[in-house]
Structure formats: structure tokens, C-alpha cells
Amino acid sequence: MMVDTSESAALRDRAVLVVEDQYFLAGDIARALATAGARVVGPVPDLARGLALSREQGLDAAVLDINLQGEDVYSLAEELLRKDVPVVFTTGVDRTVLPAAFESVPRLEKPIQLADLIRTLSDLLRDARPVVP
Secondary structure, eight states: OOOOHHHHHHHTTOEEEEEOSSHHHHHHHHHHHHHTTOEEEEEESSHHHHHHHHHHSOOSEEEEESEETTEEOHHHHHHHHHTTOOEEEEESSOGGGSOGGGTTSOEEESSOOHHHHHHHHHHHHTTSOOOOO
């Protein structure tokens, strides 16, 4: 995957949490983020570990699968958004069933295009100040 230099500059050294229960997709997302210069936190396959990492580490952004083996990720998304951590949903869930609180959260429908994910995260982080590790 080719990464635009402006996108890689926006992601360089940014801590990005990945919560995804599909093993291969989680690995693909983590590799794409690392290639773009991000510091990947995770990936983890469930809500409990995602919540734990979000509380233990300073995060600049998060990539969250909405449905984690039947459990939704909304409580983690709410917590991150309260801390002003940008979130991107990756999901097969239709936008019409999202709670109203998440209507403005960027959503990439599976199967996602990794270039779209990198571009979306870069846009969210371009003007944000990095978290110091």
C-alpha cells in the first residue's frame, strides 16, 4: 500500500488503538498504520482489552470494529470521544442503526480499503496535537 507523505506526516508517532475481532483484518490494519508511521496500540479483539488499553495509554486516535463477537464497542467509543480522542468505526453495521451520538463518527464499511482508513485517520489527526508517550 502506498502512503501519501502528508498522510504519513499526520500519523507519524501517533498512538492509534486498534480494536478488531477479525484476526487477519486486525493484522492488516496494524501493518498499514505502522507503515504510515503510527504507533499501533493493540490490536485487541474484545471490548475489555480495548477499554483497558484506552485507560493505560495515551491515545491519539482509535480504529474500532462496532460488533466484537456480538458485543458492541459503543462504551469504549463514548469514553474515547469524551477524552477528545478521534474514533473511526470499521463495520458491517448500517449507518441507520448507529446510535445518534455516533452519527458524526467516520464509518468505513467492511471490507474496508486500508488507503481509505489511513486517509480518514490522517484527516482527523492533521491538526491535532500529538499525545506525548
